[in-house]
Amino acid sequence: MRKPCCDKQDTNKGAWSKEEDQKLIDYIRKHGEGCWRSLPQAAGLLRCGKSCRLRWINYLRPDLKRGNFGEDEEDLIIKLHALLGNRWSLIAGRLPGRTDNEVKNYWNSHLRRKLINMGIDPNNHRLNQNLQRSRNPPIPASGTSSGLKIQAKQQPTKPRVDSEQTSDAGSCLEDEPCALPDLNLNLDLTMSIPSSSIAHVEGNPKDNESNFLRPQKIAPSSNLLLSQ
DNA sequence: AACGAGTCCAACCGCCAGATA
DNA sequence: GTATCTGGCGGTTGGACTCGT
Structure with a gap:
């Protein structure tokens, strides 16, 4: 006990x-x-x-940013979520001055709904099937994001078995081109893994996860390369 | 002004992984 | 090898606030 x-x-x-x-x-x-x-x-x-x-x-903490999220931060959260799923600490690690709790709350209260309005399933970042079949392409709910372009060179493995609500972004990125054909957000998310980590992938996925994804341990010249 | 519904967000809870004895 | 401790994480909750009627 x-x-x-x-x-x-x-x-x-x-x-x-x-x-x-x-x-x-x-x-x-x-x-x-x-x-x-x-x-x-x-x-x-x-x-x-x-x-x-x-x-x-x-x-x-004195280095907290607080206040509203900027458009660039929103876009970053969306693409990181597409790549990482609900791993808020990792996402927050890419947003200076933001906490995992803050990012999680913002996702649940704003971004989730925003993606839904855009006709995108927030769990897997695919176009909603129903809307996809409908005659009209999804119209962005706001002027912020007009779409996503995600490029994943390597998909990290997940240590936990996530709940059903959890993103299966991995599958989105793995099986087929993420179904956001008409949406060009001008986002380019590239992820690369150093050879040492790749060795871990083949040996023990958990090791790779812990070594590679923990934000505190990511060097300035990070494995996770983001460009906008 | 009063009320109910909806939204936001700080805080809690339970679980997991790594460190250590 | 295993039991325990501790820090960290993601999911969930509940109170405060806002908005519409």
């Missing part, structure tokens, strides 16, 4: 107060990130370590 991450009887839940925020900020400024489990006690917070970590990463 797994132990809970903290003694929930003694921890606050729900929205963070300004005082709590300040305590967390002060503590991390002094001691840096890390050891989230012991942080609450050391910082004088009645919070679970996980909660502290989430609050810091998603809200308090």
Whole structure:
């Protein structure tokens, strides 16, 4: 039986107060990130370590951008989602100042709907079958994206068995040209894998995944080459 | 002004993987 | 080899807010 991450009887839940925020900020400024489990006690917070970590990463970190997403960011999210599926941390890793939670929320509240309005299935980035057969080509819901052009040299393997809702973008990219014929978003997404990682692919897909996709570990001259 | 429906987003939950004993 | 701990991730929830009637 797994132990809970903290003694929930003694921890606050729900929205963070300004005082709590300040305590967390002060503590991390002094001691840096890390050891989230012991942080609450050391910082004088009645919070679970996980909660502290989430609050810091998603809200308090000084390098967060916040505010509305730009068109370029939207397009980037869409193409990264087409390539990576619901792996929000990886997608957020490509968007400076954005968090996985923010990207996920934005996708679910804005971009999903936008793609649907465009006649694109947000799960696999294909044209909706019904609309595809209809006489009229899909009309973009807004002026932002007029389509997608995705070029995947190598599709990363997925470590998890995703739920049904999860994107099967992989299949979109694998079996046939992604069905967005009339849509030219002027996006060119190219992904390449270094030879060492390819060796992992053949040996252990999981290793490849962890080595290759973790954003923190991607060097500036990243394997994931994006151009717009 | 009051109310209900819809939307947004911060926060929580459960699971997984890597590190360590 | 295995049990446990910890950090990290994606899915989901619920309260706050907005909008239409």
